[in-house]
Amino acid sequence: MPRRKEKGFDTMTSGLKVTGLAKSFGGKRAVDGIGFEVQGGELYALLGPNGAGKTTTLRMVAGLLNADAGDVSVFGIDARRDPSAAKQHIAWLPDEPLLYDKLTAWEYLEFVAGLWGVDTATTAKRAEELLRLLGLWENRNDRCETFSRGMKQKAVLAGALIHEPKLLMLDEPLTGLDAAASRLVKDLIRERVAKGAAVILTTHILEVAERMADRIGIIKDGKLLIEGRLDELQARAGAQGQSLEDVFLSLVSQPQAAAEVAAQ
Amino acid sequence: MSKPGSVRWLMAHELRLFWRRGKTRPKSGLLLVGLMLALWLLFSFFIFQRIGPGIPPPPFLDGPGDGLVLAAVGVVIAFMGSVMLSSSILAAVDVIYTRNDLDLLLSSPLSPWRILGVRSAAIAIGALPLYAGLLGPPLLWLAIFSSPLWLSSIIFLISLAFAATALALIIVTGLFRLIGPKNTRILAQIFSALAGAGVFLAFQYYNITSGRRGGDDTMTQQQLAALVESLNFDPNAWWLLPSRAFTGDIVSVLIWLVLVGCLFPLGVFVFSRRFVSDAAAASGMGQRKRVTDSRIVGLRGGAMSSVIRKEFRLLKRDPLLLSQIGMQLLYLLPLGFILMRPGGSIPITPQAFVGVLALLSSTLAASLVWITVSAEDAPDLIASAPVSSAMVDRAKLIAALAPVLALMAIPLGALLLRDLAAGLWATAGVLAASTASALIGLWRRVPGSRREFVRRRAKGSVIASLGQAFVAFGISGAVALGAYGLPLIALIPALIAAVILGVLYKPTPDKALEIG
Incomplete structure (x- = not known):
C-alpha cells in the first residue's frame, strides 16, 4: 500500500478528479454521470437543491458507497482500484456530526488518528494544537455527549484534520455553528487550502460558496449543470452583477435555461 | 497498548464503548450488579458443594441414560442459542441502520474486512456478560466439585455466541437481499422475537399435545424408565454434538470449534461483501419512504381526536x-x-x-x-x-x-x-x-x-x-x-x-x- 508522506505536494496536480460517476438506488438515478476536477490548493463548492446527489457523490469519493460507473482519482491514486491508499489522504466530514458520545474529545482524536495510522507523538501535538485552536482544550476530557451541537461539530472537524488530509470533503460544514465558530471553521478550511490541500464542500449557504470557493459547481438531479468561477457563472447565466443566489435559483428552477447556458 | 489500527486496538475501542454505553450509569448500579454476582456466587457455592460431588462427571457417552442427559443439555443449549440469535439479529440490524460510526471507520484506510470482522465479534462478545453472570458461577463450582471437564462448557458458550452472531449476520443479509431494507428491519425484529420465543413455544406445544395422549400426567418410576428406554437417545448421535462439547467430550469440543471457526468468518464474509451497498440502501430509505394515508382529512374532529x-x-x-x-x-x-x-x-x-x-x-x-x-x-x-x-x-x-x-x-x-x-x-x-x-x-x-x-x-x-x-x-x-x-x-x-x-x-x- 503506497503511503505518500511528502509534505509540500505540488499544488497544481489534480487533487480530485471525478469522471462519469453514476449511482442508482432502486431504479432512480441519484448520480448521473458527474465529472469534475479539484486542484490541490483549490476550494470547490458543490451547490444544489436537497436531493440533488451532492452527498451521494461525496460518499462515493470517500469510498463509503460503491459507484455503478465512473472513475475517482485522488492525487493520482485510483480510488476505486486502491481505496485504502486513497482513503489515507481523504477526510470526510458528514453533515451530522459523527461522534462517539461516550468518548472524550481527546479520546476521540486519539482514536481517529489511530485509524489513519498517525503516530502517538504527532497525534498528541496535533490534537493539542487543534483543540486549542477550536476552543475545546478546556473540554478535552469531557465526554462528547455533554457538548453542544457547535462543539460537536468542532470536535469532528478536529478529527477530520488530525491526519492532515490532502483532500478534505465537507458536507454542509457550517450548519448549526454560531458566527464565531463559523469564522473559525472557515479560517481552518482556508488554511488547509493555502497549504495545498484540495477542499470540496457542499453547502446550502450560498454566500459561503460565493465568498470562499475558488470554483463552484451546481448540480441537480444527479447531473452537473454548470461549473466555473463565480464571475464565469454570472456571465454565463447572463446576469451580470447578480448574486450567486439569483444565478443559482435561475439555474435550478429552469432546467431548459440551464441546458442552454451549459451548451454555450 | 496495542498498535493503532490493529484488530486488538479496534476491539479495545469496541469494548470501551460497550462498557460505557447506557445513560451515564451511576456507580450504584455497578455496585448492585457486583453485589448480586457475589451473592449468586456464594449461593451457588453452597448448592454445588452439596450436590456437586453427586453429579456424575462428564463426558456422558454411555448408553441411552447418558443420551437423555445430553438431550436435556441440548434443550438448554437450544434455548440459549435461540436467545443469543435473537439478540444478535437485532444487533446486526442496528449495525446496518445506525451506522454513523461505521461511516467514520470505513472512510479510514483500514480494511473494511477488519472493521466489520471486529464489529461482528463485538456483537458476539456483547451477548456474553449476561450468560457469564448467570451461568458462570454454577459452572465454576461444578468444575471444582464435580469435574474440571465442565470448564469446556465455558468455551462452548463463548463459541456459541459467535455461532449465533454468524447465523444472525447471514439471516439479516439474506433478508436484505430478499425483501429490501424497508421490510428487513421489521421482519428481523419479528424474527428475533420468534427466535427467542420459538423454543419455549415448541415445548408448550409438545407439552399440551403429549398431555392429550397421556391422560394421567404423573408418571411412575417404571413409566419414566420405559420412556427413557423408548426414546433411546444415542449419546454419539451427530445432533448431540453441541451437548457433548458442552459436557467436555474433547473430540466434540474440537469439532465444534472447527465448525464455529468456519461459520463465523463465513458470516462476516457474507455480511461484509454486501455491507457497503446494503448500508447505502438503508440510508436512502428514510427519504424515499412515503406514507400515503388516505385518511388525511385536515381539521376534522378537533384537538382531542387529532x-x-x-x-x-x-x-x-x-x-x-x-x-x-x-x-x-x-x-x-x-x-x-x-x-x-x-x-x-x-x-x-x-x-x-x-x-x-x-x-x-x-x-x-x-x-x-x-x-x-x-x-x-x-x-x-x-x-x-x-x-x-x-x-x-x-x-x-x-x-x-x-x-x-x-x-x-x-x-x-x-x-x-x-x-x-x-x-x-x-x-x-x-x-x-x-x-x-x-x-x-x-x-x-x-x-x-x-x-x-x-x-x-x-x-x-x-x-x-x-x-x-x-x-x-x-x-x-x-x-x-x-x-x-x-x-x-x-x-x-x-x-x-x-x-x-x-x-x-x-x-x-x-x-x-x-x-x-
Missing part, C-alpha cells in the same frame, strides 16, 4: 413496539391452545384465564401508555398548543387503551361464550387492570423521547413499574378469586390494589401554570 389519531399513527409505525406486543401475545398462545381444546385432561378451567387476561392487559397497557404519555417527542409543541393538558392526557389514555381492549376482545369473547360468569369477571379484570396501569403511567410519567425508549428498551420509573405490577397482581388476583366463587376473599387483593393506586396518585401538573 391527538388520538397522531398517537395511533405513531404506535402503528413503531415496529419495535409491535414486535414486543407480538411477543407477549405469543407467550399467551399456549394458554389459548388449552382454552380451545374441548374437555381437556389438564385441570385448567376457564376461570384460570381470568387472572391471566387481566395481567396481560395490564402489561400491554403499561407499555402503550408509556409510549403515548412519557415518550412524547414534542412535549413543548403540545404544551404550547391552546388545549388543556387534561384533554391531551385523556386523548393519550384513550389511544393507549383502545388497542389493548381491541386485542383483549378476542379472548374475552371466547371466554364469555365458554363460561359467562368467568367471562364477566375477566372483562371486569381487563378493564380495571388496563385502566389502573394506564393511570399509573400517566401519574408517574418520565418525560423522554420515543427514540430513547427504543434505545434503552426500558420503561419509566421503578416506582411506576413496581406499582403497575402490584396493582395488576392485586386486580387479577381479585377477579380470579371472584371467578372461582370467592368474592369475599377477593376483596383483600382488590383493596390492596386500590390502596397502592391511591398512594401512587399524583395530580398532573397543569402545563399552563407551569409555564406562566
Whole structure:
C-alpha cells in the first residue's frame, strides 16, 4: 500500500478528479454521470437543491458507497482500484456530526488518528494544537455527549484534520455553528487550502460558496449543470452583477435555461 | 497498548464503548450488579458443594441414560442459542441502520474486512456478560466439585455466541437481499422475537399435545424408565454434538470449534461483501419512504381526536413496539391452545384465564401508555398548543387503551361464550387492570423521547413499574378469586390494589401554570 508522506505536494496536480460517476438506488438515478476536477490548493463548492446527489457523490469519493460507473482519482491514486491508499489522504466530514458520545474529545482524536495510522507523538501535538485552536482544550476530557451541537461539530472537524488530509470533503460544514465558530471553521478550511490541500464542500449557504470557493459547481438531479468561477457563472447565466443566489435559483428552477447556458 | 489500527486496538475501542454505553450509569448500579454476582456466587457455592460431588462427571457417552442427559443439555443449549440469535439479529440490524460510526471507520484506510470482522465479534462478545453472570458461577463450582471437564462448557458458550452472531449476520443479509431494507428491519425484529420465543413455544406445544395422549400426567418410576428406554437417545448421535462439547467430550469440543471457526468468518464474509451497498440502501430509505394515508382529512374532529389519531399513527409505525406486543401475545398462545381444546385432561378451567387476561392487559397497557404519555417527542409543541393538558392526557389514555381492549376482545369473547360468569369477571379484570396501569403511567410519567425508549428498551420509573405490577397482581388476583366463587376473599387483593393506586396518585401538573 503506497503511503505518500511528502509534505509540500505540488499544488497544481489534480487533487480530485471525478469522471462519469453514476449511482442508482432502486431504479432512480441519484448520480448521473458527474465529472469534475479539484486542484490541490483549490476550494470547490458543490451547490444544489436537497436531493440533488451532492452527498451521494461525496460518499462515493470517500469510498463509503460503491459507484455503478465512473472513475475517482485522488492525487493520482485510483480510488476505486486502491481505496485504502486513497482513503489515507481523504477526510470526510458528514453533515451530522459523527461522534462517539461516550468518548472524550481527546479520546476521540486519539482514536481517529489511530485509524489513519498517525503516530502517538504527532497525534498528541496535533490534537493539542487543534483543540486549542477550536476552543475545546478546556473540554478535552469531557465526554462528547455533554457538548453542544457547535462543539460537536468542532470536535469532528478536529478529527477530520488530525491526519492532515490532502483532500478534505465537507458536507454542509457550517450548519448549526454560531458566527464565531463559523469564522473559525472557515479560517481552518482556508488554511488547509493555502497549504495545498484540495477542499470540496457542499453547502446550502450560498454566500459561503460565493465568498470562499475558488470554483463552484451546481448540480441537480444527479447531473452537473454548470461549473466555473463565480464571475464565469454570472456571465454565463447572463446576469451580470447578480448574486450567486439569483444565478443559482435561475439555474435550478429552469432546467431548459440551464441546458442552454451549459451548451454555450 | 496495542498498535493503532490493529484488530486488538479496534476491539479495545469496541469494548470501551460497550462498557460505557447506557445513560451515564451511576456507580450504584455497578455496585448492585457486583453485589448480586457475589451473592449468586456464594449461593451457588453452597448448592454445588452439596450436590456437586453427586453429579456424575462428564463426558456422558454411555448408553441411552447418558443420551437423555445430553438431550436435556441440548434443550438448554437450544434455548440459549435461540436467545443469543435473537439478540444478535437485532444487533446486526442496528449495525446496518445506525451506522454513523461505521461511516467514520470505513472512510479510514483500514480494511473494511477488519472493521466489520471486529464489529461482528463485538456483537458476539456483547451477548456474553449476561450468560457469564448467570451461568458462570454454577459452572465454576461444578468444575471444582464435580469435574474440571465442565470448564469446556465455558468455551462452548463463548463459541456459541459467535455461532449465533454468524447465523444472525447471514439471516439479516439474506433478508436484505430478499425483501429490501424497508421490510428487513421489521421482519428481523419479528424474527428475533420468534427466535427467542420459538423454543419455549415448541415445548408448550409438545407439552399440551403429549398431555392429550397421556391422560394421567404423573408418571411412575417404571413409566419414566420405559420412556427413557423408548426414546433411546444415542449419546454419539451427530445432533448431540453441541451437548457433548458442552459436557467436555474433547473430540466434540474440537469439532465444534472447527465448525464455529468456519461459520463465523463465513458470516462476516457474507455480511461484509454486501455491507457497503446494503448500508447505502438503508440510508436512502428514510427519504424515499412515503406514507400515503388516505385518511388525511385536515381539521376534522378537533384537538382531542387529532391527538388520538397522531398517537395511533405513531404506535402503528413503531415496529419495535409491535414486535414486543407480538411477543407477549405469543407467550399467551399456549394458554389459548388449552382454552380451545374441548374437555381437556389438564385441570385448567376457564376461570384460570381470568387472572391471566387481566395481567396481560395490564402489561400491554403499561407499555402503550408509556409510549403515548412519557415518550412524547414534542412535549413543548403540545404544551404550547391552546388545549388543556387534561384533554391531551385523556386523548393519550384513550389511544393507549383502545388497542389493548381491541386485542383483549378476542379472548374475552371466547371466554364469555365458554363460561359467562368467568367471562364477566375477566372483562371486569381487563378493564380495571388496563385502566389502573394506564393511570399509573400517566401519574408517574418520565418525560423522554420515543427514540430513547427504543434505545434503552426500558420503561419509566421503578416506582411506576413496581406499582403497575402490584396493582395488576392485586386486580387479577381479585377477579380470579371472584371467578372461582370467592368474592369475599377477593376483596383483600382488590383493596390492596386500590390502596397502592391511591398512594401512587399524583395530580398532573397543569402545563399552563407551569409555564406562566
